[in-house]
Amino acid sequence: MPIRVLICDDSAVMRALLADIIGREPGMEVVGTAADALVAREMIRNREPDVLTLDVEMPQMDGLAFLERLMRLHPMAVVMISSFTERGSDASLRALELGALEIVGKPAARSPEALTEYAGQLVERIRAAHQAWERMRGATRPRPLVRPIVPPPVAALSAVRSDAASRSAPLATAARSAGGRIIFIGASTGGTEAIKEVLQRLPAATPPILIVQHMPEMFTTSFARRLDGLSAMRVKEAESGERIVPGTVYIAPGHSHLSIRRAGTGYQCELARSEPVNRHRPAVDVLFRSAAEQVGAAAVGVLLTGMGKDGAAGLRQMRDAGAWTIAQDQDSCVVYGMPREAAALGAAVQVLPLSEIAASVLQHAVGA
Structure with a gap:
């Protein structure tokens, strides 16, 4: 069975790029693309994807807020797609704490060589997230994705x-x-x-x-x-x-x-x-x-x-x-x-x- 992937990104260009890369990969299929979290929520219910690629920064509901709600109500394998900015990096690390399994940056260059390298990284991270989620779901005893860690007091x-x-x-x-x-x-x-x-x-x-x-x-x-x-x-x-x-x-x-x-x-x-x-x-x-x-x-x-x-x-x-x-x-x-x-x-x-x-x-x- 192919890995069913749902893409959620507010950029039409990124949605098209991700869909093209994933659609060309043997053993993967794109079950839908969403421009915001509210549309993605309905697609998750109706199309039952195995993996969600989720943009960090989106309108209406940002990626972190959606991820937190998703992991509470409908936990699944999530790969964060983030811009190479300090804000995007910090948010992506927070996403890993909330239960996302992988981070992939948005491509910094659009040359054929750069996109080929990016495509390899993307599909590898999607496969890793899917494998991790299948293993967790099939575990004989439930265990949380993330063990909450309380930072020591600053003082x-x-x-x-x-x-x-x-x-x-x-x-x-x-x-x-x-x-x-x-x-x-x-x-x-x-x-x-x-x-x-x-x-x-x-x-x-x-x-x-x-x-x-x-x-x-x-x-x-x-x-x-x-x-x-x-x-x-x-x-x-x-x-x-x-x-x-x-x-x-x-x-x-x-x-x-x-x-x-x-x-x-x-x-x-x-x-x-x-x-x-x-x-x-x-x-x-x-x-x-x-x-x-x-x-x-x-x-x-x-x-x-x-x-x-x-x-x-x-x-x-x-x-x-x-x-x-x-x-x-x-x-x-x-x-x-x-x-x-x-x-x-x-x-x-x-x-x-x-x-x-x-x-x-x-x-x-x-x-x-």
Whole structure:
């Protein structure tokens, strides 16, 4: 059976473009297009789509308001289509918290090459969202799409960071006692919430963390900023050539591969706008392979929920280099793809539910 897709976007140009891309894809069909949320609501009732592509900014009822109501009354697989703006990025991340499964930016260029690349990204995200929703719907026990997370009070978070800053020497000592360990995390579909859950369980004095989350350009800036407000650690978008320090999380920007490189007695981030790997840029395999080559047994690798195989081979390479490696288990994954491939390769020393990953990371990174 083909994946039935409903398109909701106030732009006639975007509706036509999305319909053309999806209509050409084998195994997919467009069951309707809607210019606003009110029309989409009726089409959902009458045409029973499998996946809804939803514009963030629309008249009458914006995408977030509609999504919140939809998830309460008629939950389904949703892929957000957003402009590359700060407002659009922030709204899209909020949409993931409300239950949307994927984000796709609107195409920045209309050249044949750019549209071909965009089409590949779009249909991949639609397939991932459909697979994730089918898995959730078929689960033997119900579980929420999103686990609500209450941000720590600003005053408390400031106190934690202030205390961490005043204890820079203990931070350095912790890193040295752990053999200068560095943590590497990769994720795709469902990963924004999974990463958030892991980071919120880690203290400020955790060794440095490098993360690749499959996400379009521009959205990673908002993602890093959002995590920074929820984590005791500092969270920022990685910059090429910057020195890696304890207590900091480095998010790969959506336009570049992230890798790690030795720099004197420490390490630094390296960014490259080279060709996609496993159809992704940034790619988890690029980060994990650099971890195996540059950090070796002092690394801890974690592969979280996501569709496809990106990161599996890299995690195996990390394990072969002596690193401690963890894959998320099937029951707690939104999409059991990347971790499944890692398990099949024997890449994971441990396969753990999401709720236990932070504790294992701490145990093997700082001896907690």
